[in-house]
Amino acid sequence: MASRRNFIKNGITGMAAISLLPAVNTFAGEDNRYNRMFNAKPKLRFALASDGHYGQPGTDYKNFHADMVRWLNEDHAKNHFDFVIINGDLVHDQPELLPELKANCLDKLKAPYYTIPGNHDFADATLWEKIFGYKDNYVVDKGEVGLILANTADTKGKYICPDVSFIAESLDKFSSKEIVFVILHIPPVIWLKGEAFVDCPEVMRLLEKAPNVKALFHGHEHSLDSMRRSAKLPHFFDSHIGGSWGTGYKGYRVVEVSDDNKIYTYQVNASKNPVLNSTMI
Template structure:
């Protein structure tokens, strides 16, 4: 369904997806600067992932101070409707979810929504207690549907999403022109070395609904581009924190115009120009 060529094309930061209309991607924008339009359009949101709050040996508090400041600055320049945090909010300590929410994400100037990753180790009850909604949920904003589903469990095992839930929500949004899906762990193995899962039923289900325009993933901190299953794009957004991944910290902006044109670009928020560093012994 996809091949190594798709992987190589999608993993190069800065690629312009000219072959995919009406959805395109630009990487390495600074602090959300992008000449989308003078007005915000129908919808504008940011998506970020992999903060790993509490990971030993990392400056996780500084990482979170930074991402909140960057997102609020981006909102001040061109308003955001909301922010999505796509998994691994904490690092193997679910009791810290309330702390990272209260001390950081609650300080965003816009609403935010979060979905678990494999390092959050939270069950449905705990997730709902902290965030006010379950670990599988959907929202509709300005006529655009969002389906967010858990892809792990309390042991951190990589799982396929609940396809029964996905189909139920896809059917609910069948009359909408645009639906986005958010899954922390991707449901397809593009190349053997990727730490993803193969979920043939999920991929088939995603392709059944032509109004599903893009899937957004976290999990692999080294990726900030796009992969494909057939012509359906799967976008990545680098990372907020943690001790590995792209040299920069960043997030992705997604914009939908009034005439339903979709644009997405990756933001190099930390403005770190270092690329492809390799240390050899």
């Protein structure tokens, strides 16, 4: 963790933003959600939030999560989420807190939700299935849209590549889908030397070869809230909900898919409600 914070303080991430992030940084009021790019309500709308770090010492983690639930429920009441994804680091090095987090926070979300482990969850497939009812690698079928969610850390917090066989099988299963999104807490690409990501060329070859994979979504790096690009695919980050460091605000990312399969995504500064870094994929 310290090396990641120092990396950011040294300004290297900021330098990367000049060449890797899109030249899009629009702001809008809290009610200006869909209809910004589409003429009607999107056929699919979901949110991604990550890095709550429930139980982290020295942080106000219970209020962080209460805020997250309130923000997402308010957005859902106004514009409707088909589901919410909590993309890793649900707890902070204490997997025994996962049932408490689920009962006291996540189950209060008004929209259906899915989760995937991060490097601070210290969880394997058995534990994840016991608590959430599904394993740490799974797919979600939403008609024309398929989602692939995969674990990127072991039970000690070591960064690992997504299971290649699982990714290949999932891509084959979703080969007829118009759109596939991939949800990974830790990015499988290292853009700059020293970044706390993991290099997974075999996984990326599979993903970039699949014509219907449209984007990857990540948490993990609390300081990133926009887009980076690998050879052929955009990778979107969603800032953080909790933890002791990162962007100066707490937020989440929204993804909207139109009836004609146009994809629009933007980051929400939930602390103050403007929309950030809007992008058409």
